[in-house]
Amino acid sequence: MNIDDLTRTSGEWLRGTGPESDIVMCSRIRLARNLADFPFTNRAGRREKNEIEAAVAASIEQGKIELFVQDVNNLSNLDRQFLFERQLISRELRDAEGPRGVAFSPTEDVSVMINEEDHLRIQVMHSGLSLGSVWDRINYIDDRLEERLDYAFSPRLGYLTACPTNVGTGIRVGVLVHLPALVQTKQIEKVFRALQKINLAVRGLYGEGTQASGDFYQISNQQTLGKSEQDLIRNLSEVVPQIIQYERGARQALVGEQRRQYLHDQVSRAYGVLKTAHTISSEETMLLLSSVRMGINLGLIDDLEIPIVNELFIHTQPAHLQKIQGRILETDERNVARASYLRNRLSNGRHDPKNDG
Amino acid sequence: MTCQNCKREATVHVTEEINGKRREMHLCARCAREAGYDSVDDPPMFGLEGILQSFILAHVGEMVGELSRRFCPLCGLKFMDFRGQGRLGCPNDYAMFDHGLAPIVRRVQGASRHVGKIPARRGAAAAGLNRLKLRAQLRDAIEREDFEEAARLRDRLRPAEDDR
Ligand SMILES: [Zn+2]
Ligand SMILES: [Zn+2]
Numbered sequence A: 001m002n003i004d005d006l007t008r009t010s011g012e013w014l015r016g017t018g019p020e021s022d023i024v025m026c027s028r029i030r031l032a033r034n035l036a037d038f039p040f041t042n043r044a045g046r047r048e049k050n051e052i053e054a055a056v057a058a059s060i061e062q063g064k065i066e067l068f069v070q071d072v073n074n075l076s077n078l079d080r081q082f083l084f085e086r087q088l089i090s091r092e093l094r095d096a097e098g099p100r101g102v103a104f105s106p107t108e109d110v111s112v113m114i115n116e117e118d119h120l121r122i123q124v125m126h127s128g129l130s131l132g133s134v135w136d137r138i139n140y141i142d143d144r145l146e147e148r149l150d151y152a153f154s155p156r157l158g159y160l161t162a163c164p165t166n167v168g169t170g171i172r173v174g175v176l177v178h179l180p181a182l183v184q185t186k187q188i189e190k191v192f193r194a195l196q197k198i199n200l201a202v203r204g205l206y207g208e209g210t211q212a213s214g215d216f217y218q219i220s221n222q223q224t225l226g227k228s229e230q231d232l233i234r235n236l237s238e239v240v241p242q243i244i245q246y247e248r249g250a251r252q253a254l255v256g257e258q259r260r261q262y263l264h265d266q267v268s269r270a271y272g273v274l275k276t277a278h279t280i281s282s283e284e285t286m287l288l289l290s291s292v293r294m295g296i297n298l299g300l301i302d303d304l305e306i307p308i309v310n311e312l313f314i315h316t317q318p319a320h321l322q323k324i325q326g327r328i329l330e331t332d333e334r335n336v337a338r339a340s341y342l343r344n345r346l347s348n349g350r351h352d353p354k355n356d357g
Numbered sequence B: 001m002t003c004q005n006c007k008r009e010a011t012v013h014v015t016e017e018i019n020g021k022r023r024e025m026h027l028c029a030r031c032a033r034e035a036g037y038d039s040v041d042d043p044p045m046f047g048l049e050g051i052l053q054s055f056i057l058a059h060v061g062e063m064v065g066e067l068s069r070r071f072c073p074l075c076g077l078k079f080m081d082f083r084g085q086g087r088l089g090c091p092n093d094y095a096m097f098d099h100g101l102a103p104i105v106r107r108v109q110g111a112s113r114h115v116g117k118i119p120a121r122r123g124a125a126a127a128g129l130n131r132l133k134l135r136a137q138l139r140d141a142i143e144r145e146d147f148e149e150a151a152r153l154r155d156r157l158r159p160a161e162d163d164r
Helices: A004-010 A048-063 A077-085 A090-093 A131-146 A180-184 A188-197 A230-253 A260-277 A283-296 A304-316 A318-325 A330-348 B029-034 B047-062 B079-085 B099-108 B126-142 B149-160
Strands: A024-033 A068-071 A101-104 A109-112 A120-127 A170-179 A198-204 A217-223 B012-018 B023-027
Touching: A004 A077, A004 A131, A004 A318, A024 A131, A024 A217, A048 A068, A048 A120, A048 A131, A048 A180, A077 A090, A077 A120, A077 A318, A109 A131, A120 A131, A131 A230, A170 A230, A170 A283, A180 A188, A180 A230, A180 A260, A188 A230, A217 A230, A230 A260, A260 A283, A283 A304, A283 A330, A283 B126, A304 A318, A304 A330, A318 A330, B012 B029, B023 B029, B047 B099
Parallel strands: none
Antiparallel strands: A024 A120, A024 A170, A068 A101, A101 A109, A109 A120, A170 A217, A198 A217, B012 B023
């Protein structure tokens, strides 16, 4: 398995299955872990970072954990950006310097970043609202890694991390939710404020601030000390259904008596532009795909499936287009390639990206 | 959209009013930074990270006496470095700077004791701390160009790693 193979597949978390998957794109948990016998990444020398990377790789190999280990330091900028768009590595790991890597599973549900802010950042993502299965999986991977790695741990403070905001469980429990109707009805700010009041963080699809792309938002816990993993998972699991309910309510208002035609028009136009455009920017694509995704969920579009739309959000990102085309493209060329790719994927019966000239 | 300065994709969009005239700017991250729109592209500081930063700036700066002179012999971090970066240097720092960190942790996390998962292998962290000390000595030896000592320390670090 290598990075080029990934252009022909997509992560299982994009399948659009699992509970509430019309609104909850995926559930995600990450654990921050450090080796007890090395300085944290920001104070580790080049040689030490190499040793950390080797120790983690060895524990994966000897433990027969089914993960593919990829060095990140020697990758091209394009490949690093590709892994970032793919959600397999963070912005921080993409932009860092020195020895670092990532290990991921063939279905891309697991990724273990090496020499991020912490020595290990273990991440598991599953489609839909499925925090229970995500926890089972990540807890298992963590146990297996710990068989051969000495984690930095204190009975009083828990897992020790480079930043005190992660100390304790080192856990971040999150969901990626699609909230186009709350955005459109201008209720999203209100929801954000309510979430921040109960200490939950809101970020965009790629960790950006409030102006999120494609109406996707990550909602996650911030506290990591003094509450067990199960408690933190339960906290979020109780809040998410309320957000789902707000979004459903806003969608119903949009398809309600007077406004149905307006929404249907907006969705159809979005779909039409995506199917016919000859040049299109990344921002416009995200905006229109978001409309189309909501349109499918409301039964306004019936010849397109959610997993394809989910995949298009990722596959139309700049590095993905260039990997699929097999060459570096300037912005203008990318916009043409993106439009051509979209036309191809959205025309009936031709879903193989390789058919595209 | 393309950056108005160069050909990269514009990711920063700013609207400014200068002398009553509205001006729109579309810049890539690099040009935006050069033009001084530094924070626009970065995710805003919010949540715990923001609380941590403001708390560190407000309180650690005033810390005087013993704590401000303290440094960790295993990674070289001074408590004042933590003020600047908000990052610790090694697992030992939590014990080393406990006096200064504990109030920060309590403030940021709203708690001071871990509840939840613990590693299955007891004593792994203690064994790790011993090797962290050896690694600090190794770094010193290399800096002093005491290669005999460095070789001796590498030998002591090696079997411990292979025995696991
Ligand atoms: Zn530029
Ligand atoms: Zn230290």
